[in-house]
Amino acid sequence: xxxxxxxxxxxxxxxxxxxxxxxxxxxxxxxxxxNNRIGGRIxxxxxxxxxxxxxxxxxCNDTHHQLLHLLQELNISYTKQYTxxxxxxxxxxxxxxxxxxxxxNEAPSYRIDGGTFQLIAALENNLDSGSIQLNEKVCQIKYxxxxxxxxxxxxxxxxxxxxxSTLPPNLLVSTVQFExxxxxxxxxxxxxxxxxxxxxxxxxxxYEHPFWKEKGYSGTVFSHVNWVQEMxxxxxxxxxxxxxxxxxxxxxSTLTPEERRQKIEDxxxxxxxxxxxxxxxxxxxxxxEDPYTFAPYASLIMAHQNNGHPIYTTPLFDNRFFISGSETxxxxxxxxxxxxxxxxxxxxxx
Ligand SMILES: Cc1cc2nc3c(=O)[nH]c(=O)nc-3n(C[C@H](O)[C@H](O)[C@H](O)COP(=O)(O)OP(=O)(O)OC[C@H]3O[C@@H](n4cnc5c(N)ncnc54)[C@H](O)[C@@H]3O)c2cc1C
Numbered sequence: 001x002x003x004x005x006x007x008x009x010x011x012x013x014x015x016x017x018x019x020x021x022x023x024x025x026x027x028x029x030x031x032x033x034x035n036n037r038i039g040g041r042i043x044x045x046x047x048x049x050x051x052x053x054x055x056x057x058x059x060c061n062d063t064h065h066q067l068l069h070l071l072q073e074l075n076i077s078y079t080k081q082y083t084x085x086x087x088x089x090x091x092x093x094x095x096x097x098x099x100x101x102x103x104x105n106e107a108p109s110y111r112i113d114g115g116t117f118q119l120i121a122a123l124e125n126n127l128d129s130g131s132i133q134l135n136e137k138v139c140q141i142k143y144x145x146x147x148x149x150x151x152x153x154x155x156x157x158x159x160x161x162x163x164x165s166t167l168p169p170n171l172l173v174s175t176v177q178f179e180x181x182x183x184x185x186x187x188x189x190x191x192x193x194x195x196x197x198x199x200x201x202x203x204x205x206x207y208e209h210p211f212w213k214e215k216g217y218s219g220t221v222f223s224h225v226n227w228v229q230e231m232x233x234x235x236x237x238x239x240x241x242x243x244x245x246x247x248x249x250x251x252x253s254t255l256t257p258e259e260r261r262q263k264i265e266d267x268x269x270x271x272x273x274x275x276x277x278x279x280x281x282x283x284x285x286x287x288x289e290d291p292y293t294f295a296p297y298a299s300l301i302m303a304h305q306n307n308g309h310p311i312y313t314t315p316l317f318d319n320r321f322f323i324s325g326s327e328t329x330x331x332x333x334x335x336x337x338x339x340x341x342x343x344x345x346x347x348x349x350x
Contacts, residue, residue, distance in 0.1 A: 005030055006350060007150060007158065009138050010166035012040025013057075013336055014325050016123040016132075017070070017343035018164060023127060027350050031127075032152065034137035034292050038124060041197065041293060041326075042336075044117035045204070047281045051241025052115030053204035053234060055285035056197075057336050058245075059109040064337035066344065071112065074122040078110040082233040085213065087220035088271050097271055102220065113236075116336075137292075138165075142179040143317040164346055166325040166339075168195035169312070174295035186311055186323075191298045193306040193327055196334025198287055198294040201248040203228075203264055206281035210235055210242040212272050219244050221271055227252055227263040244268075253286050260284060307333035315349060322346050 006022055008015045011033035019029045043056040059081060060067050071078060083102040090097040112118050124132065140151035141163065150158040165172050169190035173182065181187070212219045212233070219233030231246025252260050261282050268276040288294045312328035315321065324346040329338035 004028075004161040006162045006164060007032060007148075007160040008164045008166060009150075010040060010325065011035075011038040011132050011134075012166060012325070012339065013042055013120065013123075014166040014339035014343045015040075015164075016120060016127070017340050018166070018324065018346055019127050019131060020123050021343055021347040022350060025347070025350065028128075029131060031132045032136040032138055032150070032158075033132060033134050034153075036134050038132060038134070039117060039120045041287075042116045042120050043285060044115035045283050046115070047206045047241070047243070047283070051206065051236055051243060052117070053206070053243055053245055053281075053283045054111075054116055055202050055204070055283060056287075057116050058111055060112075060336060061107060061109050064332065064335070066340040067337045070340055071119065074119065074126075076118050076122060077113045079113055079237055081109040081111055082235065082237075083218050083220055085216045085218040087218045088222070090221070090223035090225050090271070093225050097221075097223075102218065119336075138176055140177040140179070141321065143321065146318065146320070148317065148320055162320050162322075162350070164322045164324050166342075168198065168293065168325055168327050169193040169306075169323060170195055170297060171293065171295045172323065175291075182316065186316075189306055189309055189311050190323075192301050193309065194301050194304055194334075195294060195327060196304065196307065199250050201250065201252050201260075201286050202245065202284065203248060203260065204234060204243055204245040204281075204283040205264070205268075205276070205279040206283075207242045207244075207275070207279055209275075211275035211278075212244070215273065217272060221246070221268070223267070226267045227260070228267050231268075250288075253288060257284060304334055308338075313345070319349070322349060 006029045008031045011031045022029045041056045044052045086099050088097040137153040139153050142149040148160045148163050173187050173190040221231040228246050234243040234245035307327050308330045312323045324342045326339035329341040332338040
């Protein structure tokens with residue numbers, strides 16, 4: 001392929017990894033990002049600059065080969081998720097939660113030391129300055145006689161030789177206009193491609209003391225019957241930062257932040273004790289309210305539906321427009337590993 005600038009839409013993990021891989025090949029890229037921050041579904045928040053809470057992607061495991069390889073290459077360390085002690089499972093509100101222990105030989109999940117954003121920051125640091133443009137929401141892509149015109153809502157019209165979208169496919173076809181239209185089978189598949197975690201609600205609670213560990217609890221809670229459906233210890237291993245982090249039932253999107261915090265604390269107080277009420281910081285994110293991640297679906301779809309669909313492997317507009325992003329990966333679609341695999345696949349076209 002001719003040497004040219006590749007325009008990448010989206011500065012999430014896929015877009016930044018692709019820019020990083022292209023730079024290693026000596027190919028220039030420009031990343032257009034709608035948001036005022038980079039990272040996309042990686043959204044690490046910092047409490048008093050001492051610890052981090054993940055409102056987006058958190059865990060990886062030994063099957064995520066490309067991600068672990070990239071972390072190693074960028075000199076980023078990771079640590080096994082803490083699960084030692086008594087865990088709880090609520091199956092009914094009429095009974096006490098069941099207690100169980102997670103066996104030590106369970107395949108481990110890892111968290112990136114310092115927060116998942118370390119990976120995003122390291123990728124950004126390896127790119128040329130000025131190659132990421134924030135607050136540039138792409139709203140139209142026109143293809144005419146070997147050139148692509150990208151239009152952004154800030155009024156920019158950019159003439160591009162090659163363009164890669166890393167938007168979740170449903171978001172792409174719901175929010176970007178195409179001229180000429182994309183093939184109908186691609187559009188209908190994209191409309192039915194689930195954006196992994198797009199409907200999730202996350203919360204984090206920060207404490208001065210790890211009271212749950214002091215009681216011999218792991219911090220792991222599962223529930224089939226309450227607002228907090230899944231929760232884990234989110235402390236650092238160096239005894240400087242203590243936190244719990246979990247996921248809420250999707251129905252909690254109808255509540256206010258104050259109501260959500262109240263429901264979380266009431267439920268966890270019953271399980272872990274009164275100290276739950278002493279949190280110094282509360283964080284939350286309702287992902288379906290993020291216009292750069294979630295767009296409503298035209299019909300009911302299942303989790304991971306059409307993730308990794310082969311239709312995304314075919315370039316469009318005479319091999320000048322490519323649809324990438326985590327949901328297009330053939331392996332581990334929807335996950336960080338998928339975002340990196342999709343970037344590797346797309347980089348082979350250049
Ligand atoms: C709550 C939550 C928990 C998760 N947990 C895990 C986990 O534990 N482990 C794991 O492996 N994965 C997890 N994931 C999934 C993981 O975050 C994603 O697979 C990965 O980050 C996707 O990267 P991406 O670059 O493909 O897409 P995205 O991160 O969605 O990036 C797309 C980018 O495009 C930008 N954009 C959108 N519209 C436009 C536009 N019109 N113009 C320009 N830019 C635009 C967005 O702002 C965004 O920056 C989680 C996700 C969420 C939301």
